[in-house]
Amino acid sequence: MEPGNAIIASDLSTAELRPSRNVVYDREIGVRLLHEDPLSGAEHYLIRYPPGLTSRLHRHxxxxxIVLLEGRLAVNGVVVGPGSYCHFFAGEAMRHEPVDDEGSLFVIIFDGPSDAEALE
Structure with missing residues (x-):
């Protein structure tokens, strides 16, 4: 038996991102779709937050x-660094944003189609 197909990205820190606006953030973020499952609707993204970005309380x-690759994030008031893992349950209120004037880079994996509703 031979190995099947795989999506492999060897250096996410240099991946090209496109600018994206979302009602949750006070400015553009960098986004790259890594994978979308046509059956489940699951979506995987590479996200770069610019330094100084602020986030509104929101839910999905x-x-x-989230798996943090670079920088630090304040996640619901807890500061986490590179290598950290954060899981958010469906419909729960949350806030995640870079700490101080640092940017951050992370992979975010949605279990279904992604959306965002600002709560403030």
Missing amino acids: TAAHT
């Missing part, structure tokens, strides 16, 4: 996970 319909 789908549960999702």
Whole structure:
């Protein structure tokens, strides 16, 4: 038996991102779609937050996970650094934003289609 297909990205820190606006953030963020599952609707993104970005309290319909690659994030008031894992349950209120004037780079994995509803 031979190995099947795989999506492999060897150096995410240099991946090209596109600018994106979202009602949750006070400015553009960098985004790259890594994978979208046509059956489940799951979506995987590479996200770069610029230094100084602020986030509004918000929620998503789908549960999702963040794996932080670079920088630090304040996640619901807890500061985490590179290598950290954060999981958010579907529909729960949350806030995640870079700490101080640092940018951050992370992979976010939605269990279904991604959406965002600002709560403030």
